[in-house]
Amino acid sequence: MKALWARTTGLDRLIVAVLLLGILASFFLLGARPQGERVLVERGGRLLFSAPLAENRVVDLEGPLGITRLEIRDGQVRILASPCPTKACIGMGAIACAGEMLACVPNELLVRIEGAGKGAAHDLLSR
Incomplete structure (x- = not known):
């Protein structure tokens, strides 16, 4: 390690320091997102299901491949089971x-969190 440090220049060290600070800052910025209030599930641009995150429940959602099971618990949402291959x-x-979003592409379901804050802006249009 000492041999590597001896071969670096001041500019090399500055670049590494700036990159490390950028990585640390990105962790703080990602953690600063507002808590969500509702979960929305869409298929083909149509809203299939909407519920508050504060309401614990398990929901079965129909898709082209079969049923995808969604769980809302303790202010979080996750996919428990899906008929997709991977x-x-x-x-x-x-x-x-x-x-934040979850997507089951083979079963054509998009799960997203909506909140008081704007959250991340995503453009999901593709044709």
Whole structure:
């Protein structure tokens, strides 16, 4: 490590320090999102389901492949079960902040959190 440090210039060290500070700042900015208030589930641009995050419940939602099971608990929402082949939507975990999303692409479901704050702005239009 000492040999590597000896070969670096002052500019190299400055660049590394700025990058590390940027990484640390991004963690603080990502954690500053407002808490969500409602969960919205859409398919094909149509609203299928809406509920407050404060209301604990399990909901079964119909999609082209079958039923996707959604759980709302303790102010968070997650996908418990899905008929999609890769189960990537289940692996996304729980979301709770305004602007966060879960998507089950094979079953054509989009789960998003809405809150008092604006949250993250996403453009999901693709044709």
